[in-house]
Amino acid sequence: MTSARTPLIAGNWKLHNTVAESEALAGAIAAHVGNGLACEVVVAPVATSLAAVRETLSGTAVGLAAQNSHWEDSGAFTGELSPVLLLDVGCTHCIIGHSERRQYFGETDAGVRKKVSALLVHKVVPIVCVGESLDEREAGKTLDVVLGQVDAATDGLDAVALAPLVIAYEPIWAIGTGRTAKAEDAQEVHAAIRSRLAELKGESWATTVRILYGGSVKPANADELLSQPDIDGALVGGASLSAENFIPIIDAGVSRAEFSARRRSLEL
């Protein structure tokens, strides 16, 4: 059966854009998406722009994502954001465990697991990033590393609690480097993640989980990546910083959704 998963295209703006620049970019994306396309779209501005971007996106189908959250709701945690505050500012999604946070800010698998659970409690969709380094890939450890991160992020949570979870497979060597995984290689890892989720939490949930690819996704490679059976969308860094580059990637998500719908109608 062809996938009924709605593709998700997420823009990770990282540490870029002032409030005014964020509003302008969000406005251009919102004008394209309007009140809905066949694929879901979210953008993740810096925390200082979240409130302004929420206003820009209001009345459109573009979701608002944060780039990180602490697991506690409130307390003496200087510099942190919480799921309660993300919900308050209008976030629908939150990126968790990005490799830059793991590498530069000491994010651990245990922390990712606590954040996943806290976000789910508050009904903010976690987009959990997993991925191997170049050394790990060359040592043949890709699946050990990636599946280990998947196990850790979902440990002790059942399929009901995890229902909205999104996973983003982002090979670290492909992030911001212009090197993209070959579509078939990415597909192999995505399929392995899905079968691990099926083993851990049951087939029926695993078939519904969106698994995004991230790492130098751009207009020129989006269609090929998104034509793979288990690549349900993209987490886009550099190319999400201009509407000119991001919109064709959104359109690749729409094409995937339309293709899947046509295939399903032929199968029925």
Ligand code: PGA
């Ligand atoms: P990139 O970043 O598209 O610039 O490689 C992707 C990401 O880090 O999410």
